[in-house]
Amino acid sequence: MKRTTTAFLGTSVLALVAAASLGTGSASAHPSPAGRGADRTVTLSAQLDELNGSGASGTATATVRNQNIQNIDVHAHGLTPDAPHAQHIHYGQEALNECPTLALDDNNDGRINTVEGIPAYGPVVVSLNTTGDTTPASFLDVTRFPVSDDGSYHYSRDNIAFTRVAGTGYTGGGGTAKQIADSIREGEGVLVIHGVDYNGNGIYDFEGAGASELDPNLPAEATDPAVCGVLKVDN
């Protein structure tokens, strides 16, 4: 502690000798007042940029402490109006933990579908829905995701726990809640909002881009990614 050195410079030689002889000269007891837990709380923020020509954009901020998202806020605009938008935190140990580019368009149809984006952003680890279960099991339950009001919404939710997730690329099965939370706190999570009305007819239908590769009963318009941003650590 530099402050200790400064204090000693201001004291008399006698005092220095006395301090040294008492063994207190080191002033080594400098407790970290905040404790170790404070090191494990980080704030993250993301700039959300369009994918698939959606024209949408936004921002997100999150506070993550240990294995819990204390709060997350998402502001988005330019989305398909008055339609539900699945949104998730994606992460994979072997993913790039970046947003995808058209280089990942394996079938050359000019779109990045949700599966094609996985090498970049990884699988779903948290469903950012409005009520109930937030695990990947809820990733396509569109009834519990925010609905854009004229293309915009402000989403906020508190206390979302990370969970063990299969398919995240860890050997021996799924990544643990701690492994995933540690990586998200290091800035490796990617926030993705889905839902692109390609043909601009105001609804998700099969005319725009056919069926979703995730569920043949859902239009690809409902599941293709619309915006993406890496949740980076704030400085």
Ligand SMILES: [Cu+2]
């Ligand atoms: Cu997603």
